[in-house]
Amino acid sequence: MRLKNKVALVTGAARGIGKAIAARFAAEGASVVVSDIDFDEATLTASALGGSGGVAAPCRLDVTQPGQVLAAIDFARQRFGRLDILVNNAGVTTRAPVLDMTLDAWERILRINLTGTMLCSQAAARAMIEAGGGRIINIASISGQRGGSGRAAYGASKAGVINLTSVMAIEFGRHNILVNAIAPGPTDVERAHSTSAQRQVTLSRMAIQRAVQPAEIASAALFLAGDDCGMITGHVLNVDGGFNTAGIVYADGA
Numbered sequence: 001m002r003l004k005n006k007v008a009l010v011t012g013a014a015r016g017i018g019k020a021i022a023a024r025f026a027a028e029g030a031s032v033v034v035s036d037i038d039f040d041e042a043t044l045t046a047s048a049l050g051g052s053g054g055v056a057a058p059c060r061l062d063v064t065q066p067g068q069v070l071a072a073i074d075f076a077r078q079r080f081g082r083l084d085i086l087v088n089n090a091g092v093t094t095r096a097p098v099l100d101m102t103l104d105a106w107e108r109i110l111r112i113n114l115t116g117t118m119l120c121s122q123a124a125a126r127a128m129i130e131a132g133g134g135r136i137i138n139i140a141s142i143s144g145q146r147g148g149s150g151r152a153a154y155g156a157s158k159a160g161v162i163n164l165t166s167v168m169a170i171e172f173g174r175h176n177i178l179v180n181a182i183a184p185g186p187t188d189v190e191r192a193h194s195t196s197a198q199r200q201v202t203l204s205r206m207a208i209q210r211a212v213q214p215a216e217i218a219s220a221a222l223f224l225a226g227d228d229c230g231m232i233t234g235h236v237l238n239v240d241g242g243f244n245t246a247g248i249v250y251a252d253g254a
């Protein structure tokens, strides 16, 4: 049990990568607040984790709403007594070329992916400072590190998350809060974010040419949340099958 007696809040945890992280943390002994804008699905997820022997509670949280963010942190503390770990996972994707970008689309992506991460981190860090420390794990993306067609808003939001990770690592270090990011490559989730043709193009640029599994992201999050991660802060851990490392990759290895 690598997270025994720890309390974690995962945003966007009703499904996908967030759900896998919540499940792994619960299996490792953490009490988990399963938060999501979709409360009904968050409730189902929390019930499933409880049914598997974990401790989990659902919470309605739209990460763009400061009042809901404060309420979610209070909920974690009232329900489980403290908050040790925040995973900023809630995120949305759209594809639009810059020439076609609307201001609404741009602002929506930035507000959820980047502003939401800042609001949740700010509120959680205040609680963690009172408690003597904690961990913040931000789910970024390979799109925050590389150019890509149609990824202006999404990529800029995730590049912002990566820089925010660095800034918070520096600012929160003296409070014993470690702040790291995970940058997933294309990951198999219930609601696919790309067509299979688009997915094939991405896979062809990876050293390990298969989709990432949510459980593999959860394993990286577990490492960053646990005691094995003692002096690592401000780091971006790519879980991307070598996408960010790769240049030209031929299928035959030649």
Ligand SMILES: NC(=O)c1ccc[n+]([C@@H]2O[C@H](COP(=O)([O-])OP(=O)(O)OC[C@H]3O[C@@H](n4cnc5c(N)ncnc54)[C@H](O)[C@@H]3O)[C@@H](O)[C@H]2O)c1
Pocket (backbone or CB within 6 Å): 011, 012, 013, 014, 015, 016, 017, 018, 035, 036, 037, 038, 061, 062, 063, 064, 088, 089, 090, 091, 092, 093, 112, 116, 139, 140, 141, 142, 183, 184, 185, 186, 187, 188, 189, 190, 191, 193
């Ligand atoms: N799936 C991938 O290939 C991939 C790759 C790289 C990075 N990511 C990142 O991983 C994270 C999770 O992605 P996923 O693929 O599991 O997505 P998903 O769509 O399966 O799940 C995202 C969850 O976030 C919730 N959500 C959306 N807006 C919200 C808001 N304003 N407040 C709170 N919750 C909200 C949704 O209800 C949903 O349950 C995102 O940050 C995404 O950018 C995903």
